[in-house]
Amino acid sequence: MKELRLMKGNEAIAEGAIRAGCDAYFGYPITPQSEVMEYLMAEQPEKRTGMIVLQAESEVASINMVYGAAGTGKRVMTSSSSPGISLMQEGISYCAGAELPCLIVNVVRGGPGLGTIQPSQADYFQSTKGGGHGDYRLIVLAPASVQEMFDFVFTGFDLAFKYRNPALILSDGLIGQMMEKVHLAEQRPRLTEFDPSWTITGKTPDREHNIITSLDLDAARQEKHNQKLQAKYQKITENEVRYEELMTEDAEYLFVAYGSSARICQKAMQLAREQGIKVGLLRPITLWPFPVKPIAHLAPKMKGILSVEQSAGQMVEDVRLAVACATPVEHYGRMGGMVPSPEEVLNVLVNKFISK
Amino acid sequence: MDIKDIIKPENLVYKKTDLMTDKILSYCPGCGHGTAHRILMEVIDEMGIQSETIGIAPVGCSVLAYDFMNVDMSGAAHGRAPALATGIKRLWPDKFVFTYQGDGDLAAIGSAETIHACNRGENITIVFINNGIYGMTGGQMAPTTLEGMKTSTSPYGRDLQTMGNPLKMTELVAQLPGTWYVTRQSVHTPRNVRRAKKAIRIALEAQKEKKGLTFVEIVSNCNSGWKMTPVKANEWMEENMFPFYPLGDLKVEGKLVNNQ
Numbered sequence: 325m326k327e328l329r330l331m332k333g334n335e336a337i338a339e340g341a342i343r344a345g346c347d348a349y350f351g352y353p354i355t356p357q358s359e360v361m362e363y364l365m366a367e368q369p370e371k372r373t374g375m376i377v378l379q380a381e382s383e384v385a386s387i388n389m390v391y392g393a394a395g396t397g398k399r400v401m402t403s404s405s406s407p408g409i410s411l412m413q414e415g416i417s418y419c420a421g422a423e424l425p426c427l428i429v430n431v432v433r434g435g436p437g438l439g440t441i442q443p444s445q446a447d448y449f450q451s452t453k454g455g456g457h458g459d460y461r462l463i464v465l466a467p468a469s470v471q472e473m474f475d476f477v478f479t480g481f482d483l484a485f486k487y488r489n490p491a492l493i494l495s496d497g498l499i500g501q502m503m504e505k506v507h508l509a510e511q512r513p514r515l516t517e518f519d520p521s522w523t524i525t526g527k528t529p530d531r532e533h534n535i536i537t538s539l540d541l542d543a544a545r546q547e548k549h550n551q552k553l554q555a556k557y558q559k560i561t562e563n564e565v566r567y568e569e570l571m572t573e574d575a576e577y578l579f580v581a582y583g584s585s586a587r588i589c590q591k592a593m594q595l596a597r598e599q600g601i602k603v604g605l606l607r608p609i610t611l612w613p614f615p616v617k618p619i620a621h622l623a624p625k626m627k628g629i630l631s632v633e634q635s636a637g638q639m640v641e642d643v644r645l646a647v648a649c650a651t652p653v654e655h656y657g658r659m660g661g662m663v664p665s666p667e668e669v670l671n672v673l674v675n676k677f678i679s680k
Numbered sequence: 681m682d683i684k685d686i687i688k689p690e691n692l693v694y695k696k697t698d699l700m701t702d703k704i705l706s707y708c709p710g711c712g713h714g715t716a717h718r719i720l721m722e723v724i725d726e727m728g729i730q731s732e733t734i735g736i737a738p739v740g741c742s743v744l745a746y747d748f749m750n751v752d753m754s755g756a757a758h759g760r761a762p763a764l765a766t767g768i769k770r771l772w773p774d775k776f777v778f779t780y781q782g783d784g785d786l787a788a789i790g791s792a793e794t795i796h797a798c799n800r801g802e803n804i805t806i807v808f809i810n811n812g813i814y815g816m817t818g819g820q821m822a823p824t825t826l827e828g829m830k831t832s833t834s835p836y837g838r839d840l841q842t843m844g845n846p847l848k849m850t851e852l853v854a855q856l857p858g859t860w861y862v863t864r865q866s867v868h869t870p871r872n873v874r875r876a877k878k879a880i881r882i883a884l885e886a887q888k889e890k891k892g893l894t895f896v897e898i899v900s901n902c903n904s905g906w907k908m909t910p911v912k913a914n915e916w917m918e919e920n921m922f923p924f925y926p927l928g929d930l931k932v933e934g935k936l937v938n939n940q
Binding site: 347348350376380382384385386388389390391392393394395396398400414418422524527528529533534535536537538539 | 701730731732733734736737743744746747749750751752753754755756757760763764765766767768770792793796
């Protein structure tokens with residue numbers, strides 16, 4: 325039987341990292357995700373699995389330690405919260421350009437700027453549309469529970485290595501700070517074999533020297549490299565969409581929400597059904613690739629779709645693109661660290677679509 | 681006698697190390713980078729550690745160092761080479777890890793990474809090429825540009841009042857407890873090349889003992905950026921750079937030398 329433990333979301337990320345066979349964590353403290361490194365430092369994973377934990381001098385250094393270490397083919401990760409993730413964007417772009425597998429965790433807080441330390445989902449654009457410079461994509465996983473915080477560390481690493489691409493867990497201060505029970509998976513071994521076709525582990529006589537870089541000054545070759553990246557992103561789009569549908573079979577209205585907003589919508593859906601309003605929920609689990617087809621499939625059956633996010637309306641743009649005007653789409657969100665209540669969300673649904 | 685009669689194995693007195701690739705160097709004629717590359721690769725060759733060495737190239741003139749150095753390498757974002765090296769060395773403590781960085785990369789945008797890698801005593805070697813200018817971008821002022829020195833962004837000479845003072849990174853890192861060996865060398869004469877090569881050997885050997893960070897500055901010329909002939913640039917370097925950046929060891933076996 326799996327081990328059961330009551331944990332904070334941030335702690336689940338840390339324990340998940342150890343058990344997923346992560347080789348190194350490089351990070352810098354920032355609220356509301358500092359428990360990730362605190363837990364790791366207290367746990368001394370070097371004694372459990374040999375995993376290295378290092379507190380860097382900045383988020384810029386953290387992501388570049390990740391970039392360096394990822395080039396050797398090991399499982400490496402960092403975590404931070406919004407302002408820190410903004411600082412990492414250059415490094416993340418380099419990781420994507422050099423096709424390095426690595427895991428980044430963003431426990432989102434309210435912005436812009438220093439913003440606030442309360443939960444937010446306003447980093448959706450940054451996470452799914454690039455964030456740093458250049459044409460690139462991250463594989464973005466959005467956990468809606470402490471269990472998923474734990475599980476997605478495994479999924480994130482697996483997808484990162486499958487496609488040699490950075491993966492991002494886009495969480496928020498609510499999921500990071502709340503406590504829930506977690507079924508802990510067995511310890512997975514750390515990697516011991518490294519692909520000699522690209523990793524930098526020391527040039528041996530049987531191969532050419534390997535170079536990790538995103539630079540190619542020849543425009544024609546750089547375009548080819550970009551086309552190769554785009555082909556990879558297309559493959560990810562075709563194969564890796566993950567989502568969850570709740571009570572959509574008989575639904576006349578649909579919530580689309582991810583992460584903590586999905587949990588709130590789940591309750592709002594329950595309240596609605598008590599009043600006889602048939603609402604369903606579609607929860608994107610991968611924010612990139614976005615579940616376009618499942619939403620497009622459901623849209624014609626709905627009288628209205630409410631996209632709920634703790635932002636001014638970012639994911640709603642992708643929902644509208646998927647729905648393609650098949651039914652009305654509205655957005656509801658709170659900003660700056662405010663979290664909507666289920667009653668509030670239900671009221672909005674009623675006001676926008678039902679008692680107009 | 682034909683030239684082909686001379687080029688024979690028995691007449692061989694010098695051979696390029698196999699650790700330098702056959703790619704044509706991208707550096708200007710007269711630049712010190714080529715020599716610095718060569719002696720670094722010769723040391724790795726002589727130590728027999730090619731298969732255990734991982735290098736980090738910077739952003740700057742030596743951004744393509746990985747094309748010329750026949751070892752596994754990663755190209756860093758501007759200034760971040762010591763962070764990459766840290767990440768690699770922590771996971772591969774028995775490998776030899778070096779960064780090769782210019783003065784803009786190491787002393788300006790990467791000053792935080794440099795200082796903190798040095799202060800943590802990462803068991804890596806930093807090779808720091810200081811020519812007092814940003815070469816690749818066309819000769820702009822660097823943190824190491826001397827007082828009064830003309831560059832494209834200090835066309836009337838570096839004014840200390842408005843542009844700040846030239847930064848002695850090597851003196852600075854020598855003060856940190858994490859550094860084990862800190863030295864300043866040059867590669868503009870055969871004698872200096874021999875000394876610089878010896879310094880690189882000491883620096884890389886120290887990684888075996890895991891004593892801390894080793895730091896080799898090479899004061900070099902930038903004849904293109906300085907707008908001088910190579911010969912004139914080396915003279916100018918001796919007359920102007922060396923008095924401000926004096927050659928020699930600053931820290932040996934973790935102890936400061938002389939009055940550092």
